[in-house]
Amino acid sequence: MPEVNIQIGGRTFEVSCQAGEESYLQAAAAMLNEEAQVLSDQIGRMPEGRMLLMSGLLLADRTAAHEDRIKELEAELETLRSQPKAEPERIEVPVVPDSVTETLADLAAQAEALAADIEERAAAE
Numbered sequence: 001m002p003e004v005n006i007q008i009g010g011r012t013f014e015v016s017c018q019a020g021e022e023s024y025l026q027a028a029a030a031m032l033n034e035e036a037q038v039l040s041d042q043i044g045r046m047p048e049g050r051m052l053l054m055s056g057l058l059l060a061d062r063t064a065a066h067e068d069r070i071k072e073l074e075a076e077l078e079t080l081r082s083q084p085k086a087e088p089e090r091i092e093v094p095v096v097p098d099s100v101t102e103t104l105a106d107l108a109a110q111a112e113a114l115a116a117d118i119e120e121r122a123a124a125e
Helices: 022-043 048-082 098-124
Strands: 003-008 011-016
Touching: 003 022, 003 048, 022 048
Parallel strands: none
Antiparallel strands: 003 011
């Protein structure tokens, strides 16, 4: 088992861990050290056991708050998932816009007028 030196509250500890878990141990130690630093800044030097206990309790409190928030968000997510899906909004678009239909009707009327005029001239001749 690898031995890892970690710093918590200005003190060095030698800790064993499983092979490959050194980075996780370092990350956990960094979180614990951060809490220990807050305590040291607020209270000053204290016995090692008390520093570790208080730092651990602060981390546990923070973890509990995160777990409560996760439960709230999971409940909200479940509520959203259980709601019926909204019907998609149906939008109808005319295949041929009215302005095009009117223009085509005008062109058809003009073509019919020209055809009638041509028929009249042909019949007159």
